[in-house]
Amino acid sequence: MAVTAEEVKRLREKTGAGMMECKKALVDTGGDFAQAEKLLKEKGLAALEKRAGRATNEGKIFVRIKDNTAVLVELASETDFVARNPDFIALGGQIAERALDKGYTEINDELSTLVQDLATKIRENMSLKRIKVIKAGAGEYLTQYIHGDGNIGVVVKLGSGREDLFAGKDAQDFAFTIALHIAAFNPLALSRDKIDGAWIKEQEEIFRKQMEGDEKLGKMLETKPDQFEKILQGKVNKYLQEICLLEQGYVKDEKLTVAKALENYGKQAGTVITVQDYVYFKVGQ
Secondary structure (H helix, E strand, O other), X not given: OOOOHHHHHHHHHHHOOOHHHHHHHHHHOOOOHXXXXXXXXXXXXXXXXXXXXXXXXXXXXXXXXXXXXXXXXXXXXXXXXXXXXXXXHHHHXXXXXXXXXXXXXXXXXXXXXXXXXXXXXXXXXXXXXXEEEEEOOOOEEEEEEEEOOOOEEEEEEEEEOOOOHHHOHHHHHHHHHHHHHHHHHOOOEOOHHHOXXXXXXXXXXXXXXXXXXXXXXXXXXXXXXXXXHHHHHHHHHHHHHHHEHHHOXXXXXXXXXXXXXXXXXXXXXXXXXXXXXXXXXXXXX
8 A cells, every 4th residue: 555755754754664564564564553663672672682682881961960860870881882872871860760759769760761762663682770769858969970971970979168169160170170089099998997808808818928929028928027018008007098089199190199189179168078979980880
């Protein structure tokens, strides 16, 4: 049977399928638009099923902040090409906004269905990898930083003794710089006291084995054990400085630690400023 170009165009806009696919579906279903749409969706699901085992290592991080709540989402795809697709980007934002509006703190069937619907349309495997929610209380402020094309996303929560402090642009800019710093240096912990002691002990043993395997340092263990232990503790200390946010060299002035930068800005603002929490997402990690 004959189908009109307008019908084909409308079906293409609804399903994302190719023009010839839409025309054939309309012909095969006798011009029944709903049945043609269903047929194309079934074909999309079949194509998607064939790709189900393929890795989804590309994608983007999406962040939405409203009032005292921030939501981070990682939406993944097979290819970077799809990750740049306007529909994919719109979906990531929609998921973050829906999670924010409905108070979702984890992946659920509703959000997964949104992903599957677009995956069926585009015919590429996609997955909603993770969702993280972070809330702020009185005197706390949430801000975000998205790096590059969205491969890294950070939310940081700062606290202040002045509830009005972060109403000002200067304080907001300072908070943004802390978020940028986290994106650049990916600290594994806020501070040493947030790290499990057993994990620190494990790292110490790794350094010890490395030093024992070094000819010069190995001899030192026998002749100058105290010096050996001093060097070992120095290595552990340096490593902790590298991975703890508050001890890292500040992104705008590496002569300052982040802790010192917070202290200095707090003095300037007439209050104490602290990093209460942060979340770092990177695509594929």
